[in-house]
Amino acid sequence: MPGAWTETEVLAIVEVYFDMLAMELKGIPYNKAQHxxxxxxxxxxxxxxxxxxxxxxxxxxxxxxxxxxxxxxxPYSNYQRNLLPDAVLDRLAANPDLTEIVRNDVDSAVEVPTVTDILDRLETPPTMNMPKKSKETREPTGKYTIRTNFLKLEAANKSLGDAGEQFALNFERAWLISHGKDSLADKIEHVAKTQGDGAGFDIRSFEPDGTDRFIEVKTTKYGRYSPFFVSANELRFSEEHAKYYHLHRIFQFRDDPRLFSLSGSVGKNFILSPTEYRASLS
Incomplete structure (x- = not known):
């Protein structure tokens, strides 16, 4: 029975993973099974x-x-910390072209994709898996440091955010019309545009019985498991209005847009990790 992964094996799988990732980011078809x-x-x-x-x-x-x-x-975070993180960091250091591809990709302008049946884009939400704590806690020793959080940079891409919200608006209208509620579909409000970003949600829609649906939209060009970012105001609103709150996570937005939706507070449905702190002297 094979024992722990050797350094040679770890380097090999990291190499293959990065080859596939580069092709995916470039939009080049590839066969995972063959790789x-x-x-x-x-x-x-x-x-x-x-x-x-x-x-x-x-x-x-x-x-x-x-x-x-x-x-x-x-993503599965219970990993071999004495080899794998360094191998990933070293591979990134040796491939600045990949970092540049990502940088250009997250900043690029986006248009709302055209789909045949937008209601068919809805998928079952993935399950939340609490990460297991590894017995190994040693930090990566690789010299390369990621100076830019590209996922956070993508989240700040206004073109992507606006296009994702428009996609969600189109979905909500189609959903209400499919329930025979054309009049409610006409009343949907793009709150992020009419009231600004401080409302704590992006879209006011409705259930077929006329009950409010407060919808926050989070959009990514990448996969369904990509992390996203939530402001303190958005989190607070989701807790105060949990009964009516829905988060639409739109993913693969570049060429095959799909979404899942979860109702209730963000903290109930996602693992929240602090990424920033406010510092003050009083």
């Missing part, structure tokens, strides 16, 4: 499940660094 079959020949009898899990570990590390990950590999 993994070729990778398996370089490993020490690793099972398909073991290889899959290691890919998921790499996704988790990239998210911790503020980088996008491969869409199909759900």
């Amino acid at each position: 993994n079959r070729e990778l398996a020949q370089r490993l020490n009898n690793r099972s398909k499940g073991s290889i899959e899990m290691k890919h998921m570990n790499i996704s988790a590390i990239l998210h911790e660094l503020g980088m996008p990950s491969i869409s199909g590999y759900k």
Whole structure:
């Protein structure tokens, strides 16, 4: 039975992961199964499940660094901390072109994608998995430092945010019309435009019975597991209006937009991690 992953194996899987990630970011089709079959020949009898899990570990590390990950590999943060983080950091250091691709991608302008049936874009929400604490706590020793949180930079892309909100508006209108509520569809308000960003939500829509739906929209070009950012005001509003609050997470917005929606407070549905603190002297 294979033991712990060796440095040679870790370097091999990180290399293959980054090759696939670069192709995904460039919009180049690739075959994950084929890449993994070729990778398996370089490993020490690793099972398909073991290889899959290691890919998921790499996704988790990239998210911790503020980088996008491969869409199909759900992040799993219980990883081998004495080898894998350094291998990822070193690979990033050796591939500045990849960082530049990401930088250009998160800043690029976005238009609302055209879809045949927008209601068909709705997916079942993923389950929330609390991360397990690893016994190993040693920090990465790689010399490379991510100076920019690209996922946060993407979240600040106004073009992307506006396009995502318009997509959500189109979805809400289509959803109400499908329930025979055309008059309610006409009353949907784009609150982020009419009242500004301080309202704590983006769209005021309705249930078929006329009850309010307060909708916050979070949009990414990347996969469904990409982290997103929530302001203190948005979090507070979701708690105070949990009964009527819905978060629409729109993902793969670049070429195959999809969304899932969760109702109730943000803290009930997502793992929240503090990323910034306000400092003062009083």
